Amino acid sequence: MKHLFIINPAAGSRDQTQDYTRRIQTACEAAGLHYRIAVSEGPGDCRRLAREAAQTGEELRIYACGGDGTLNEVAAGAAGFPNAAVTHYAGGSGNDFVKIFSEPGAFFSLDRLLDAEETAFDMIRCNEDLALNICSVGLDARIGTDVANYKRLPFLQGFRAYAVSTVVNVIRGIGEHYVVRVNGETIDGSKTMICVCNGRFYGGGFNPVPEADPADGVLEILLVEKVSRLQVSEIVGKYKNGKYRDYPELIRHIRAKEIDIFCDAPAAVNLDGELRRAQEIHMSVAAEKLRFFYPRGLTWAAKQTANV
DSSP, X not given: OEEEEEEOTTSSSSOOHHHHHHHHHHHHHHHTOEEEEEEOOSTTHHHHHHHHHHTTOOXXXXXXXXXXXXXXXXXXXXXXXXXXXXXXXXXXXXXXXGGGSSOGGGGGOHHHHHSEXXXXXXXXXXXXXXXXXXXXXXXXXXXXXXXXXXXXXXXXXXXXXXXXXXXXXXHHOOOEEEEEEETTEEEEEEEEEEEEESSSOBTTTBOSXXXXXXTSSOEEEEEEEOOOHHHHHHHHHHHHTTOGGGOTTTEEEEEESEEEEEEEEEEEEEETTEEEEEEEEEEXXXXXXXXXXXXXXXXXXXXXXXXX
């Protein structure tokens, strides 16, 4: 079996290519592994590198070395290839997807990742793209995709960058008109945001649907009604901690395999922190599955009582 390490120099608050390379060489040479290191040269390159490696048909494990955006690109490149498995060698500012596991810190340890077990995770198909964790439209998408503008500033990593982006985008405006079709129902009206979850954490620690299970073949969807600026500040804590049931008149929870969203004009779409723009958006559980490996002994099952 081969091991491919894809490093994203743009991930996190600084370029960690040298640090990653040193740790990878030390661990893999000590273990006598067949390995290769590839460094991304720009947006989309991690996806290309993963896809090209997976297309060889050789049994391999691919390590996404960076943040959630790096993991999303690598997962999108390798999804659907039965010979390729993916993991996150964490080094970003949020590292949100792996927070579903019982010990997220284990994804910073290459020794732990080299002694791994596997599962199969769903992916989200969003128009022509694939995402692993969480997609969103509306205020939340603007906030999430603007985080990159702040995360490299001093003292603004993780949730702080998300909080600053929230303030800026709330000032810009909140509600937009959408037509949503889901589970045979058409919903026409203004919404603050629409969040579609496969995973459970994003935005440096937001956990909107704690019961989301990335292996159950269903998407967890939150439709947030248009609210005032005062209401945004009131409910953000509840939303962040998965207490959407405390606001049934403002936040509607739907479980579905697919959803269509029609916007009045091209809108920002967040795919695991990556920005897309579209006027018609179709999201569904993708036909492609992802082989995902993780440090042995960890668990990732959701706590079904978290939102009661």
